Every structure is written in structure tokens, then in C-alpha cells.
Amino acid sequence: MEFDRDTIVYGSYEMVQEIATYLLERTGIRPRCGIICGSGLGCLADQLTEVDSFDYDTIPHFPVSTVAGHRGRLVFGRLGDVPVVCMQGRFHYYEGYSLAKCSMPVRVMRLVGCTHLIATNAAGAINSQYRVGDIMLIRDHINLMGFAGNCPLLGPNDDRFGPRFLGMAKAYEPELLSVAKQVAHRMPGMDEILREGVYCCVGGPNFETVAEGRLLELLGVDAIGMSTVHEIITARHCGMTCFAFSLITNMCTMSYDEEEEHCHETFVDVGRQLEGRICELVTRVVASIGDSEST
Numbered sequence: 293m294e295f296d297r298d299t300i301v302y303g304s305y306e307m308v309q310e311i312a313t314y315l316l317e318r319t320g321i322r323p324r325c326g327i328i329c330g331s332g333l334g335c336l337a338d339q340l341t342e343v344d345s346f347d348y349d350t351i352p353h354f355p356v357s358t359v360a361g362h363r364g365r366l367v368f369g370r371l372g373d374v375p376v377v378c379m380q381g382r383f384h385y386y387e388g389y390s391l392a393k394c395s396m397p398v399r400v401m402r403l404v405g406c407t408h409l410i411a412t413n414a415a416g417a418i419n420s421q422y423r424v425g426d427i428m429l430i431r432d433h434i435n436l437m438g439f440a441g442n443c444p445l446l447g448p449n450d451d452r453f454g455p456r457f458l459g460m461a462k463a464y465e466p467e468l469l470s471v472a473k474q475v476a477h478r479m480p481g482m483d484e485i486l487r488e489g490v491y492c493c494v495g496g497p498n499f500e501t502v503a504e505g506r507l508l509e510l511l512g513v514d515a516i517g518m519s520t521v522h523e524i525i526t527a528r529h530c531g532m533t534c535f536a537f538s539l540i541t542n543m544c545t546m547s548y549d550e551e552e553e554h555c556h557e558t559f560v561d562v563g564r565q566l567e568g569r570i571c572e573l574v575t576r577v578v579a580s581i582g583d584s585e586s587t
């Protein structure tokens with residue numbers, strides 16, 4: 293099969309290294325953990341101290357964010373005591389970027405020193421037990437775009453990033469999932485909104501038809517979105533430990549009698565309403581990563 297290297301394959305090792313060097317020469321922070329802020333979850337980056345931030349359009353070879361609620365900058369700093377780097381805004385396939393290009397910043401995170409990735413997103417609930425405002429810890433995902441032959445790892449493999457073939461059975465680190473549940477359990481009001489489930493990514497930007505929603509339910513999907521899966525694949529490929537969660541911003545339309553709830557601006561507002569709890573959850577999970585690395 294012929295690959296169009298410009299559109300499908302993006303980010304040679306040398307290119308990613310050049311970006312990493314550019315950043316490391318301009319910040320004293322040496323991050324251990326990368327955090328990707330989903331739609332409406334950019335507040336996470338606002339919690340950092342000792343900040344050095346870089347607008348995407350000033351970083352060599354970086355794509356730019358085109359989605360409302362995605363600020364478009366990379367923020368280095370400390371979350372509590374732990375040095376981190378946050379993507380305040382991510383890249384989506386529907387913006388016209390290949391999956392490799394959407395996920396390229398994860399490799400940058402790895403080459404600036406991150407061993408862990410925390411990805412967050414806004415997602416629609418397929419599971420009828422869920423409610424808007426729930427937080428779903430991602431236990432596993434279904435790479436539906438991968439079933440159709442689209443994957444961020446398409447094309448020649450560079451062993452300096454990771455292996456050609458990649459096991460994904462424990463993509464979401466069970467230990468971190470368990471830490472997050474313990475942490476959340478100690479936070480007031482979290483038990484009522486905390487879920488654990490299976491996330492699935494579609495290309496978007498359209499939302500699901502009723503028939504598609506019902507199919508996803510049959511497949512065992514709890515929440516559906518347009519990101520995260522390819523970032524986790526890329527992170528696992530380069531040996532990063534991963535944790536992710538979805539903020540449930542809407543119930544998917546599962547019957548023809550229901551009114552459709554989709555509105556990106558409302559999704560961003562749901563994020564704002566929960567930002568205090570989300571920031572606390574992430575701060576505590578990151579602290580546990582810091583503790584585990586210092587022992």
C-alpha cells in the first residue's frame with residue numbers, strides 16, 4: 293500500500309526531537325507527566341505554578357487548534373509539587389489532521405521527559421445509567437477508527453519511539469485507575485458522579501444517528517467522543533503509563549422520540565461547572581504519580 297507521507301505519517305523522530313529541544317531550551321521545567329485538556333477542561337492548565345507557556349503557532353512543526361474551548365498552547369509548570377506539561381487544547385481528526393498529526397504532541401511529551409499521560413475529554417453517554425455531569429474513568433477503549441484501518445501508527449515504524457506491534461490489553465494503567473477511585477472516594481459528592489467504563493472515538497464532527505448510538509451500545513461502549521484513543525495508542529507505543537477520563541456532557545440520542553441535546557458550547561459549560569472537582573481529581577492523581585516516582 294502506498295502512503296502519502298505528508299498526510300498520513302507525520303512527525304519523524306528528528307522532527308519531534310527538534311520540537312522537544314526547542315521547548316527544553318526555553319523552560320527550566322522537566323515534566324514527568326503530560327496532561328491533555330479536553331473541551332471545556334482547559335482550567336487544568338490554569339492550576340499550574342512556575343508557568344512557561346508556548347502558543348502552538350510559535351512552536352516549530354506544531355499544528356494549530358481550531359476548536360472553540362481549546363486555547364491552543366502548551367503550558368509547562370508545576371501541579372502541586374510535580375513538574376507537568378499541559379496541552380491546553382488538542383487536535384482532532386475532524387479538523388483535517390491525520391491521526392499521527394493529532395497525536396504527535398504526545399511524542400513531544402515523551403521526548404521532553406514525561407513518563408505518564410493523563411488525557412481528558414468531553415463525551416456523550418451511550419450508557420443510559422449515566423447522567424450529564426458524570427465523570428467516567430476510562431477502563432478501556434474501542435478503537436473503531438482502527439477497525440476501519442486508520443491508526444496513528446500507520447506507515448514505517450521508528451523503533452526509537454517504540455515497537456512495530458503493540459499490546460493494548462492494559463492501555464489504561466489499572467494501578468492509576470485504582471488510585472483515582474480512592475482519591476475520588478475521599479472527595480465530597482464524587483461517589484454519586486463517578487463511573488468507570490469503555491470509551492470509543494469516532495472521526496466526527498457530526499454526532500451519532502440513533503442507529504449508530506444503538507450499535508455502539510451493543511458493542512459495549514459507555515461513552516463516545518472524538519479524541520483520546522489515538523493519543524493513548526501513541527503514548528503506549530512510546531512506553532508511557534496512561535490514565536484518562538471523560539466528562540459526560542450530553543446523553544446520546546438513543547430514540548427517535550427524544551430531542552437531540554448536542555451543542556458544543558453547552559459541553560464547554562458543563563466542563564466549567566465541574567472544573568473545581570476535575571482539577572482536584574487530576575491534582576491528586578498527579579501527586580500520586582510524583583510520590584510513586586520519588587520512592
Ligand SMILES: O=P(O)(O)O[C@@H]1C[C@H](O)[C@@H](CO)O1
Pocket residue numbers: 329330331332359382384412413414415496517518519520555556559
Ligand atoms: O477534545 P474533546 O474530545 O474533549 O472534544 C469533544 C469532541 C469534540 O471535539 C467536541 C464536541 O463538542 O468535544
Ligand SMILES: Nc1nc2[nH]cnc2c(=O)[nH]1
Pocket residue numbers: 414415416417494496498499500516517518541542543544559
Ligand atoms: N461523537 C461524540 N462526541 C461527543 N463529544 C461530546 N459529546 C459527544 C457525542 O455525543 N458524540
